[in-house]
Amino acid sequence: MLIPVFTVFAAHLQGATPALIGLALGSYGLSQGLLQMPFGMLSDRYGRKPLLTIGLLLFASGSLIGALSHSIYMMILARTLQGTGAIGSVLIALLADLTPDEQRTKAMAVIGMTIGLSFSLAMVISPAITHHYGLPGIFYLTTGLAFLGLFLLHGVIPTPKKERFHIDSEANPSLFKAVIHNKHLQRLNMGIFFQHFILTATFYAIPMILQEQLKQGHLTHQWHFYLPLMILAFIFMVPFILLAEKKRQMKPVFIGSVLVTSLTQFLLAFSNQYWLSLFALMFTYFLAFNILEASLPSLVSKQADANSKGTAMGIYSSSQFLGIFAGGALAGILYQWAGDKGIFLTNGLLALLWLFISFSMQPHAYLSTLIVNYPANLKRGEDELIQHLKKLPGIKEIMLAPEEKVLYCRLDKAIYQSGSIEKVLQEFS
Structure with missing residues (x-):
């Protein structure tokens, strides 16, 4: 919920510099990326609900510290602590325990859709909340949501009769070496790293650009910009996903989306002063982002062997969060050195590297x-x-x-x- 607004409000914290703001933005991803798989493995030993409880309490603690932070250093601590509540893999394991085996694939798909819709909703809601309550409003809301999660966990969600290891949804340490050395999965892990590096770095700069648009009177509220953007990008994504999956054109659609990502970043470096061109470029970027975000996990699950799917998805998820960390941290340094142009040009070059890597993708196995x-x-x-x-x-x-x-x-x-x-x-x- 923070990325659409964080850099504008964090600039008012004591001791804030562009580099430290970037570190605060990305630090959540570092602790998430490092702890996702350990949390999942610990839940096999100590139970799903105890680990989920610990994770939600850690996230709530980080959120509360964030709400009360007056310095950038406290904010970095808060964001890092939020990230230690790395319960994504535990939730997937709990879902696998509670779902009939033959329905598990559908349940995972529903989880993926819910995450995507939550991201889009957060992009619209966050600017509206901060307009009235500032950055603490976001942190108080996430604190409340964490406690709501605890209530649902212990008052609504049933306890599995039996908790067991599921090879399709949990990481197996004995398979790490084989999965990490799989060249097809390496390309996809690098892809999700670049995807979320570029996203986080982009949203280091965009909130400040929109703030200028507000000052010039081109916008009245930031959410007026994000609402039509997210709706249109979601609608226009659907035909491309159908083309990729139903018509079996995954590789050209995928490579085309990476190319569009690169082009929009280069254009944003030179054409972000006017709200209409900014809207057109951000719409195009989010269209490509949505296509890639839907395609990448599908490709991982299809490239991984049946016995290593859970491990492959765990490494993929960690790569995603580490991309968030690197994108935020480096964006702050780039902004301090070369402004938003430096961020967008770096993003464009990284997307070009991703494009080069993607050309060596094998024809997609539609399994x-x-x-x-x-x-x-x-x-x-x-x-x-x-x-x-x-x-x-x-x-x-x-x-x-x-x-x-x-x-x-x-x-x-x-x-x-x-x-x-x-x-x-x-x-x-």
Whole structure:
């Protein structure tokens, strides 16, 4: 909620300099990036709800300190403490515990959509809140939301009957080396790092540019700028996502979006003085951003092996938060040295590097993951079951998880005949 407004209000804190403001903006990402996977692994040992409770209390503490901060150093502490509440991986694990195996993929998709909508809503609400209550208003709101989360956690959300490790949604330390050295996943991890570096750095500069527009009378409120921007970017994103997934044009759509990201950043360096050109460029940037934000996790889940999907997503998530940290910290230094032009030119060059890396992407494998329960007592062996399933049209990979009693199947929906796996399982049960 802070990125649309933070740099304007943080400038009034005691001891604030552009570099320290950038560090405060990005420090949340550093602690999030470092603690996401450890929190998830600790929840396997000590339970989901205890770790979620600790994380929410840490986030609430950081938010309260942020609301009471009068110096930039207290703000850096507050933002870092907020980030230590790194419960994203624990929430995913809890969702996996509470959701039937065959519905887990849909549940994860709903979570992803909710996060995207929350981001868009925050972009509009934050300027309206700070207009009336200043920066403390945002921090008091997030403190309240953290305590609301605690109430829902202990008063509404059920406790799982059994908590177990899920290979598709949790990180496995024994697979870190293999996943980190996977060249296809390396490209995607670098991509999400660049994506959120550019986003955070962009929103170091944009709030101050909009503040100038307000002073000149071109805008009355910042949210008047963000509301139509977010709505239009979301609407225009949909045809491109359909083209990428349904028409199987992922690589050209992806590369085109990275190219547009680079071009808009270069143009923002020289054409941000007028609100109309600023709106057009930010709309184009957010259109590309939304396409990439929807495509990147989909690509990770499809490139990762069935047994390493959770680990791949954990490393991907950490790369995203580290991009937020680097983007905020470096943007402050760049602004102090070369103003907003330095930020946008650096963003444009990084996007060009990302474009170069993306050209070496393999043609996208249009595979989906299907999770199917299998009976505890099989008439024939598990190896024989896997061999039978691999012969089915459209099946590309089968992985059996004995602890969970589920099959993780990667398949091509265009070829696979619905229900054929279940028929084979009936023969073996």
